[in-house]
Amino acid sequence: MSTALRDLIANPNAAELELIARYGMLPEDARRERAFEAFAKGGLPHRRVEGWHWSDFKASLPVIETPAQPGTAQDPLPADDAVLFSFTPTGFTWAESLPEGIRVLAKPEAQAFGASEDMPLGALAAALAGGKTKPGTLMIEVTGQDLPRLHFRFSGAGEANFARVQIIVRPGAKLAVSESYLGGAGFTASLMEFSLQAGAECSRTVYQRTGKAEVLAATAAVQLDEGADYRQTTLAFGGKLTRLETRLTHQETGAKATLNAAYLCADGHHADITTEVRHGAPSCVTRQLTKGAVLDGGRGVYQGKFFVPRNVGQKTDADMQHNALLLEEGAEVFAKPELEIYADNVECAHGNTSGALDANQMFYMRQRGIAEEEARALLTEAFIAEALEEAGELEDVLRVQARAWLAR
């Protein structure tokens, strides 16, 4: 490795050196270089970096290696009727026969990533996606309405899995997207970009379940044009460290976003749900509901921010709720809901709670003969259910997965 490359990151750990080496092996590309530099400026984000305090990637990722015991890679999201795109550490496959209304371009080059400074791990995915077997950028253009769901699967054993996908939903088009992050790779970083043009609709369902050894950063950047409608539902079980981050901008009047998530963390699992919504146009609506339940040794992180600038954010209607259940002593939840509002004519609300299961409810259920663990599972499922209600045809699949976790 040349010294010039090596110097890109100050005090690199072995993982960062490996990332530099991987970058050095990719063909030269000015956009790729800019993305990598944006990542390299701070390196792997760590606890002293704002927004990363509770999710320290530098500490959790000392080296990049294949996990000795990867999580089971069963994908519960059905792909039979969907168009499947599969990213593994070493390759990429997809159906290639597409219905009318969907165009796919697997470009070898990187594309410019404007917000790379704000999303260092998104920038990293943009910089390291590609190589001989994988696209630098997978570009998808959607013009139709009654289309099969696009399903993206990230799985397979290996050291690292990088992917970048850009989806443009043309005016009036409708799309359903799902993503399964199943681990297998020691480190997975993806960047999903969604651009919804006027009146377009998109629902996105994210399922994340990995073993205790995997580190994951799935970053999404979403832009909504006039009257666009974006609905996102996430179910996350965490891993060694997993962060599902969404940055959404309402950039034209009357757009609507729903950002729901549920996280369930067992011992040794850390799930981070981070979102930032910018109301960069008047009369836009955001609804956000995040529910979590954590066991002893598990850790949930929720960071949500609504940013409403003075001149452009008038008549914003936004609501952010986060509720967490600490199921056992030793469970940890860290939450930071933030409203940064400069416009005066807005309706913004937020709520944030965390606590144990209600002792009255537990006793009532047990008095009727429901065993303690089962009572706990029923109450917890009921508690998180609302956060999965917008997942459409995938709601039941997510419920079943949550229930199975609770029944353990």
Next chain:
Amino acid sequence: MLKIENLTATVGEAEEAKQIINGLTLEVPAGEVHAIMGPNGAGKSTLSYVLTGRSGYEVTGGSVTLNGEDILSMEPEERAAKGMFLSFQYPVEIPGVPVMTFVRTAMNSQRKLRGEDEISAPDFIKKSREIAKQLKLDAEMLKRPVNVGFSGGEKKRLEIYQMMMLEPNFLILDETDSGLDIDALKTVAEGVNAMRSPERGMLVITHYQRLLDYIKPDKVHVLSAGRIIKTGGADLAHRLEAEGYEGVVGEAV
């Protein structure tokens, strides 16, 4: 059937613990209905929680057996599987869990603990329909989350619905009459009377003799300051209603 001997119990944690049950002795033989009356704060609900194993209620002395078996060492769900049922003074709301799901889960959990087979879905629905009809409960109500948004009287009726579904063999009714309108009181009492059988015992906690006009007790006990201070026949309830505790017991309670 249910035998309580010299029971003492505290409520609250550690230093805050307060003795509420003070040497209580009471026996309800199989087939009998006993009423417990007593002033506010006497410890009636506390007794019902101690009998059903609520945490935070600690037994410090004495014994309780159901058909000869010590129940104090059992978890609440084990006691339920043995047939203990408490109709709560204040039924609890369970958001997100529909009544039917709840009762079916409870029934099958009890059966599992007893080593029995689960009830089939058609059998369950048939049974539920019959009981709902008897109690004049709207079928739509049973699809709603347990007690959420139910009126006071509806909650009490739902307690009796659950009791009739689960067919327990020892019933504790804690002020089931409060909150019920006149017709509902009659409907509920009919439900309870339908449960009377030679194998079943009942403890009916109430402030008013009116309920006891419908559910005729074999005995009436007066509970005061955590002990039974007087026991009599069904007429005792009438005397209490007419003369008050002081008049009957001969002292302020």
